[in-house]
Amino acid sequence: MKLNDSYDRVGRNECSKCSLRAAVFFRKYSGEKLCKDCFSNSILHKTSKTITKYNMIKRNNNVAVAVSGGKDSLVLLHILNEISQKLDFNIKAITIDEGIKGYREEALKIAREFCKQLNIEHHIYSYKELFKLTLDDALDLRKSKMSSCSICGTLRRRALDIAAKDINYDIIATAHNLDDQIQTFIINMISGNINKIGFMCPDSTTKIKPFSEIYESEIVFFAYINKIPFQSEPCPHMNEGIRTQIREFVNVLEKEHSGIKNNLLQSILKLANRTKQLSDQEKKICKTCKNLCSNDICSVCNMISRITKT
Numbered sequence: 001m002k003l004n005d006s007y008d009r010v011g012r013n014e015c016s017k018c019s020l021r022a023a024v025f026f027r028k029y030s031g032e033k034l035c036k037d038c039f040s041n042s043i044l045h046k047t048s049k050t051i052t053k054y055n056m057i058k059r060n061n062n063v064a065v066a067v068s069g070g071k072d073s074l075v076l077l078h079i080l081n082e083i084s085q086k087l088d089f090n091i092k093a094i095t096i097d098e099g100i101k102g103y104r105e106e107a108l109k110i111a112r113e114f115c116k117q118l119n120i121e122h123h124i125y126s127y128k129e130l131f132k133l134t135l136d137d138a139l140d141l142r143k144s145k146m147s148s149c150s151i152c153g154t155l156r157r158r159a160l161d162i163a164a165k166d167i168n169y170d171i172i173a174t175a176h177n178l179d180d181q182i183q184t185f186i187i188n189m190i191s192g193n194i195n196k197i198g199f200m201c202p203d204s205t206t207k208i209k210p211f212s213e214i215y216e217s218e219i220v221f222f223a224y225i226n227k228i229p230f231q232s233e234p235c236p237h238m239n240e241g242i243r244t245q246i247r248e249f250v251n252v253l254e255k256e257h258s259g260i261k262n263n264l265l266q267s268i269l270k271l272a273n274r275t276k277q278l279s280d281q282e283k284k285i286c287k288t289c290k291n292l293c294s295n296d297i298c299s300v301c302n303m304i305s306r307i308t309k310t
Helices: 006-011 036-053 071-087 105-116 127-131 133-139 148-166 180-189 192-198 216-225 243-256 260-279 297-307
Strands: 023-029 030-036 062-066 089-095 122-126 172-173
Touching: 023 216, 030 036, 036 180, 036 216, 062 071, 062 148, 071 089, 071 105, 071 216, 089 105, 089 127, 089 148, 105 122, 122 148, 127 133, 127 148, 133 148, 133 297, 148 172, 148 297, 172 192, 180 192, 180 216, 180 243, 180 260, 192 260, 243 260
Parallel strands: 062 089, 062 172, 089 122
Antiparallel strands: 023 030
16 A cells, blocks of 8 residues: 555554554644544544534435545545434435536546445536536637636536535535635635635535545545545646646645644634625625626626627
8 A cells, every 4th residue: 555655754653543553644734643444534533523513514404415526526425425324414416517528428437336336316417408508618619818717617616506406405515625725715815806705614504515624635545545436537627727836836835834734724714704794795696597696697697698708
C-alpha cells in the first residue's frame, strides 16, 4: 500500500488510536498516525459530527446525494449510506450529465454501477433535457469570456435543484470538501462577489456539505484504502478557470505551514456568519423562472440568455 507523503517521512509506527495495527496515514496537522480502520472511522466520525453540529439532516429527511462519479461524491455516498440507518434518514443519488463528449460517459457508468452495488436508487438528469443545450453546446455558442467552469457550475446548481424537486427530496448533499470551500472563498474575493460569502454558511436548510471540514487529500486516501472506484481522469476544462492555480497555491501553504487550511476555514465561517443576514435580506424572485436569487434575473436565466443571445 502506498502511504501518503507525510507518513513516509515519519517512519513505520503503530496507530496512535488503537496501538494494535501499523499506521498507514500521518495526519500532520494533528500529529496522529492512523491505521486503515482508525483512519476510515475518523472520516466517518468527522462527517457525522459535521452533520450534527450544523443540524444538516434531521430524522426522516429525504437526502438527494449529488453523485458525479468522482472521488468526493462517491465517498460521500458511501459514508452517508453507512450512517443513514444510525441517523435515520433516506437517501437517493442524482447525477447530472453536463454533456462533455468523451469524458462524461465513464463517470456516468461508474456512478451507475456504484449505486447498484450499494442498492441505492439512482436518477440521471442532463443539461440537454433541462436547458436544451449541453455544456459542449454552450461552449461553442459563448461569445464572451465566460469560463467553462462558471457556465457549468451555474447550470449544475440549478439542475440539482430541479432533480431533487422532481424526486420529491427536500435536501441536496454535495461533496464539497474543505479545500473546495477555501478555493470558492478566494475566487469570490478575487471576483468581487462579496455578497456570496453569506451563502457559504454550512447550516443551510436545503443544501448541505457534510465534507466541508475534511481535507481533499483525506477523501482521496479514504477512497483508495476502501477500494471505492472513481473517475480519475480530470475534466478537460478544469484548467480554464483560476481554481487550479488557487488549489496549488493553498496546497503549498499547507505543506509549509501545517493546519493553515483549518485556520482559513474557521476565518471564512466567521465572515460567512456575519454576512449571512445581509445575504438573506437580498433574496428576490427571478422574473423569468420564479426561483430565489439575489437579483431581478437569476444567474441561470442570465447565463442562458447571454449564451444564446435570446
